[in-house]
Amino acid sequence: MATGHDGTESVSEFPPTQAAGRGRAWYRGDCHVHSVYSNGGELTPEQLAAGAREAGLDFLATTEHNTSEAHSAWGSHANDLLVILGQEVTTRTGHWLALGIDPGQVIEWRYGLRDDVVDQHLNQVFQAGGLCVAAHPHAPYASGVFMYPYQRFDVVEVWNGLWASGRPWNTDNEAALAEWGRSLAADIQGGRWRPAMGNSDTHLENQIGIPHTVVLAEELSTDAILAGIRAGRSWIAESAAVELSLTVSARDRSAGIGERLKMSEEPAVVRVDVRGVPSGMVSFHTDRGKVYRESLPDHGSGSVEWHTSANESAFVRIEVRHPEGNVAALTNPVILT
Incomplete structure (x- = not known):
């Protein structure tokens, strides 16, 4: 038994890497989610799982700030919901999401652009079969502005729900979308383009799934969902009503x-x-x-x-x-x- 951040005792176990799905289908998910295991997070994994189901999601990624402590807290809450293990890596010159990392794996975050070490930490995620996402590139605070080149990252989070100040869209997202959109032609001509994704960056109640990414995957599994996101077989919705x-x-x-x-x-x-x-x-x-x-x-x-x-x-x-x-x-x- 282990004592969680909500003070209750729970069985520590990692979530399964596959959930009951619909075969090859479009699956809705939120890949930037924080619980009480992150500073500023107010919801338990159980509450987040319930919120995800209510929002019509099929999967989510647990992405606490610079810790894997929550990884083993999700096993009993997954069931029909796929939970992808991840981390938000909050460096001094931008944040990025490590999705699909190994259970208990922690990616180093204590560096900035001038240290010239981000590539070696991206490689740790790639070696685990994971995905690296440039998070909220134009977040309205100093360390949240993304200063690294996009070239080594798989995906760009062009739509982040948290910094929209209670609205589903704001000028920071508009800037991120415009920047990504301008780069597409050159990237496609060069042979490697980075798909866009959208996530809620949930910290509080009633944020999860606003927005989320809809992914075409062969099955509801970590590998299949990440493959769909990596290939750009996805679109972004403000809610399941769209x-x-x-x-x-x-x-x-x-x-x-x-x-x-x-x-x-x-x-x-x-x-x-x-x-x-x-x-x-x-x-x-x-x-x-x-x-x-x-x-x-x-x-x-x-x-x-x-x-x-x-x-x-x-x-x-x-x-x-x-x-x-x-x-x-x-x-x-x-x-x-």
């Missing part, structure tokens, strides 16, 4: 989010289906910037189509915004070659 699909088709071929569509000079049809964003605005973004937009009906459900070709667009990604401009959903790109 549904989205994106498909690009040319003749008898089609591709979805995070995939490549090989085509010649024939035109392609880009189709987006959205639910849960009344009077929202759907915009299409390529290497030429924002190229098309169209409004959704008042009831929030609708389909929008746009035509392009590989000669015109290296990729297509989607943003869905509420009438006041806040983002409700955004996707990783479909790449056209």
Whole structure:
């Protein structure tokens, strides 16, 4: 038996690396979550698990600040919920998420950009089969601003819920999205691009899942979810009330989010289906910037189509915004070659 941060006794065990899922499917999850094991965290793992289920999530990642102490507190709370072991690495010049690390593993955090040691700590995560995420790049405090180059990181957290001051979207997220969006064309041309993801950075009640990442995975397991995120087969939703699909088709071929569509000079049809964003605005973004937009009906459900070709667009990604401009959903790109 062990005594947890809530003062109760619990059996210490690590959560399983696979949960009962739906086979190959889209799974919703929040990969930046803090409990009472982090400074500022007010919820127990049991409360977080209940909140995740209520928010319609299939998985979450436990990412306490610079400790693995919570890893063994999740076993009895996982059940049908996949819990990925992780850590928020809070260095002096930016924070990053280590996802899918080994049980009890702790990644060093006492350094900054000028120490030139971040690569060796990223390698520790890679060796464990994990994923490295640049967290809240424009967080509004000194050490939270991300100063490392993105090149060695797998993913960029362009949407962070905590620093939105009670709102689902703010100017710091807008800056992170714009920065990531501008880099896509060069990164895709260079052969390695970093997908975007969104997380709540939960510390308090009623924050979990706002936003979260929706991942296409072969099964509900740590390896499969991380593989889907790493490949960019994912999109970001402000809540489970928002549904989205994106498909690009040319003749008898089609591709979805995070995939490549090989085509010649024939035109392609880009189709987006959205639910849960009344009077929202759907915009299409390529290497030429924002190229098309169209409004959704008042009831929030609708389909929008746009035509392009590989000669015109290296990729297509989607943003869905509420009438006041806040983002409700955004996707990783479909790449056209």
